Amino acid sequence: MKQRGVLIGCGFFANNHLNGWKSLPGAELVAVCDIDQEKAEQAAAQYGIPRVYTDAAVMLAEEKPDFVDIVTTVPSHRPLVELACRAGAKVVICQKPFAETQADGEAMVAAAEAAGAKLVIHENFRWQRSLIELKHRLDDGQIGTPHFARFQFRTHYDIYSKQPYLAQTERFLIFDVGLHLFDLVRHFMGEVAHLTCQTQSLNPIVRGEDSFTSLLRHTSGAVSVVDASYYTWHSPEIFPQTLARIEGDAGTLELLEGYRLRLHTPDGLEEFDVEPSVPSWGEKPWHGVQDSVARFQSHVLDILKGHAEPQPSGVDNLKTLALALAAYDSAQTGIGHDPIPLGSGPRVVIYSSVATDL
Ligand SMILES: NC(=O)c1ccc[n+]([C@@H]2O[C@H](COP(=O)([O-])OP(=O)(O)OC[C@H]3O[C@@H](n4cnc5c(N)ncnc54)[C@H](O)[C@@H]3O)[C@@H](O)[C@H]2O)c1
Known part of the structure; x- marks a missing residue:
């Protein structure tokens, strides 16, 4: 029997979710909801979804779904979750x-625990094929123990025409792409012991920061750089590709533009093509993102069947959120941060400010 789902928020990015669910055997969307009725109706008509709502509470009471996919912007996340x-x-x-x-x-996280629900955050970057391949080679020991990493997302692509709210957001890039990169750096290099960050506001049409550079020290002793910019010319444009470099005591892995994965070892250089396939409903150059949404949704199906635990869970993502908040604080105050886990579990994280050695 198919798992019955509903989707809340029929805006720009929801099209990827809606296409993905439609193509996934084993799951079906039975209803969509948007406070903007026209958007909900258009999504239902385009993706063949039987019922439309403008009030999420009414939809959930009537549909009693197995899963709920929340694709609204952040202010509504807590009440909807x-x-x-x-x-x-x-x-x-x-x-x-x-x-x-x-x-x-x-x-x-507490609401999910109290209800016995699995809370999974849509961190689809770690579900991109190129990054899965990179992680596989790292975990396989192909570069030995890593001591340096860099995750990078730099572009001049006009994201503002389809997501105009981003230009008005006071806290912009760290909360947009930065969260994905912080999730990746934790996923690849482990927890973070210290972080500093500098931000820049470069594009005059943008209210918040559209560039940031963060330096991290991991509990393992490894260091990493996470940097992103929406004001970087690159020809040809490589949006929406993430580039990466990880150096270890036995080699170096590089994820380069064009989905080329390079392995440097004392034996020489090997290059692999890790370009994702284009989903039947997708198109280049968005296939990297579209393929990752499809992989993420297959993972959700596995969670529903009891075959997998959320990657990442809400509990896990609190630590990524803590890094983003610490990055803003570091950029504002000019000081670095040591994350200090409190309490019995990994859920509660605060930051103490420590002056960096300048
Ligand atoms: N993972 C990724 O790669 C990726 C890419 C783009 C956007 N996003 C995220 O997806 C989310 C949505 O972004 P978007 O660009 O599609 O935004 P959007 O503004 O285009 O769409 C959001 C929709 O949610 C609706 N909505 C808001 N509150 C609601 C509520 N209480 N009940 C029902 N509907 C409600 C709005 O009317 C709107 O149609 C954001 O959190 C954004 O950061 C993720």
């Missing part, structure tokens, strides 16, 4: 940014 958990959904998916504050994130 809490609502979905109370409604008895087995799996609740929340788009990033999970939350804007640690308190909101912890409240959502």
Whole structure:
């Protein structure tokens, strides 16, 4: 029997979710909801979804879905996640940014725990084929023990025409692409012991930061650089590709533009093509993102069947959120941060400020 789902928020990015669910055997969307009725109706008509709602509470009470896919922007995440958990959904998916504050994130994690729901955050970058291949080679020991990493996302692509709210957002790039990169750096290099960050506001049409550079020290002793910019010319444009470099005591892995993965070892250089396939509903150059959404949704199906645990869970994503908040604080105050886990579990994280050695 198919898992029954509903989707909340029929805006720009929801098209990827809607296409993905439609193509996934084993799951079906039975209803969509948007406070803008026209958007909900258009999505239902385009993707063949039987019912339309403008009130998520009414939809959840009537549909009693197995899973809820929340694709709204961050201000509505906490009330919608809490609502979905109370409604008895087995799996609740929340788009990033999970939350804007640690308190909101912890409240959502608590709501899921109280309801026995699995909360999974839509961090699709770690589900991109190129990054899965990179992780596979790292875990396989092909470069030995890593001591340096760099994750990078730099572009001049006009994201503002389809997501105009981004240009108005006071906290922009770290909460947009930065969260994905912080999730990746934790996923590849482990937890972070110290972080500093500098931000820049370069494009005059943008209110918040559209460039940031962060330097991290991991608990393993490794260091990493995470940097992103929406004001970087590159020809040809490589949006939406993430580039990466990881150096270890036995070699170096590089993820280069054009989905080329390079392995440098004392024996020489090997290059692999790790370009994702284009989903039947997708097109280049968006296939890297589209393929990752499809892979993420297959993973959600595995969670629903009891075959997998959320990657990443809400609990895990609190630590990524903590890095983003620490990055903003570091950029504002000019000092670095040591994350200090508190309490018995990994959920509660605060930051103490420590002056960096300058
Ligand atoms: N993972 C990725 O790669 C990726 C890429 C782009 C956007 N996103 C994220 O996806 C989310 C949505 O972004 P978007 O660009 O599609 O935004 P959008 O503004 O185009 O769409 C959001 C939709 O949610 C609706 N909505 C808001 N509150 C609601 C509520 N309480 N109930 C029902 N509907 C409600 C709005 O009317 C709107 O149609 C954001 O959190 C964004 O960061 C993720």
